[in-house]
Amino acid sequence: MKSQEFIDLRSDTVTLPTPEMLEAIRHAPLGDDVFREDPTVNRLEEMAASKMGKEAALLVPSGTQANLVSLMTNCKRGDLIFVEAEAHLYYYEVGGLSSVAGLQPWTIKSQLGAIDPADLEAAIRPKNIHFAEPSLVCIENTHNRHGGAVITPKQIESLKQVVDAHELRLYMDGARVFNAAVALGCDVKELTRHVDNLMFCLSKGLSCPVGSLIVGTMQFIEAARKNRKMVGGGMRQAGIIAAPGLIALEKMVDRLREDHENARYLAQRLAKIDAVKIDLQRIQTNMATFKIDSSKMTDTVFLERLKQKGVLALAQGKNTLRFVTHYGISRQDVENAAAAVEEILGKPA
Numbered sequence: 001m002k003s004q005e006f007i008d009l010r011s012d013t014v015t016l017p018t019p020e021m022l023e024a025i026r027h028a029p030l031g032d033d034v035f036r037e038d039p040t041v042n043r044l045e046e047m048a049a050s051k052m053g054k055e056a057a058l059l060v061p062s063g064t065q066a067n068l069v070s071l072m073t074n075c076k077r078g079d080l081i082f083v084e085a086e087a088h089l090y091y092y093e094v095g096g097l098s099s100v101a102g103l104q105p106w107t108i109k110s111q112l113g114a115i116d117p118a119d120l121e122a123a124i125r126p127k128n129i130h131f132a133e134p135s136l137v138c139i140e141n142t143h144n145r146h147g148g149a150v151i152t153p154k155q156i157e158s159l160k161q162v163v164d165a166h167e168l169r170l171y172m173d174g175a176r177v178f179n180a181a182v183a184l185g186c187d188v189k190e191l192t193r194h195v196d197n198l199m200f201c202l203s204k205g206l207s208c209p210v211g212s213l214i215v216g217t218m219q220f221i222e223a224a225r226k227n228r229k230m231v232g233g234g235m236r237q238a239g240i241i242a243a244p245g246l247i248a249l250e251k252m253v254d255r256l257r258e259d260h261e262n263a264r265y266l267a268q269r270l271a272k273i274d275a276v277k278i279d280l281q282r283i284q285t286n287m288a289t290f291k292i293d294s295s296k297m298t299d300t301v302f303l304e305r306l307k308q309k310g311v312l313a314l315a316q317g318k319n320t321l322r323f324v325t326h327y328g329i330s331r332q333d334v335e336n337a338a339a340a341v342e343e344i345l346g347k348p349a
């Protein structure tokens, strides 16, 4: 089976570009972006900055590079950064924050992805010759390993008070920040207002083939541009990446609501199955994370059986699995996925 023949619920990174995006790629005006002469990239960076309520933006190839370049730009080597214990940039990015950016991560556990300001306050130690210098606090919104949980503007504002009191900076890995805004029914600027800088991805729920944007002050973005070049992210006719990005920002944000409704529907169906443990409170955006009864089946066998029925999911820990909804996944697809799980684990009584 080709990948398109599966109902692929592993991640929203598997989305394919829309026909309009492919057309836009063909017709995009191009130039050399290292010389800052690609008009399509320039337009996208202006649009991204304006949507986020910040001064400037920078296109990079991936979310991982966006995080790395942002860390390098916010901090100096040897600094300490506070990160939520399951943050993507700590958990999944090959340790680049230490090996490339030279930073010491200090993890803070949370209930649902949002660092409690009191826990941050408790983690910040008084200045001491033995300690690395703290410079940055990182949040992730929505939070991947917390099942797409949303951090609210109020939570960010409270955290920022502690950040400011200690003269640190606040950075947001907003790979899916538009999912958070759509779930909360607020303008995305509400979520960016209290962070100093952030990144968001075009290549996840917004369906672009490639690309993420770093957003912040003009000065920050100029320094990030230099760091991007250092790690090999200076691209030439990058307008072919930016062209679908413009469409994503204009047309693909509001439809994320559909993905959230499909994830909730799927979660509600899963919740009725005895061998599935799922907390519906945690289903806030486009992810449905759940556990299966290990006495009944291992996650490896479950995933294999699911695949045989034409459905793909991802394991995120022992017997913890997730389905992610996205553009290209219809209500019928999630109904079929739910039916496949019911057939494997037993129909609800």
Ligand SMILES: Cc1ncc(COP(=O)(O)O)c(C=O)c1O
Pocket: 013, 061, 062, 063, 064, 065, 067, 088, 089, 140, 142, 143, 144, 173, 175, 176, 201, 203, 212
């Ligand atoms: C929260 C978060 N940040 C960063 C990334 C990294 O993005 P990329 O896969 O484009 O490097 C991901 C990828 O899934 C993510 O979920």
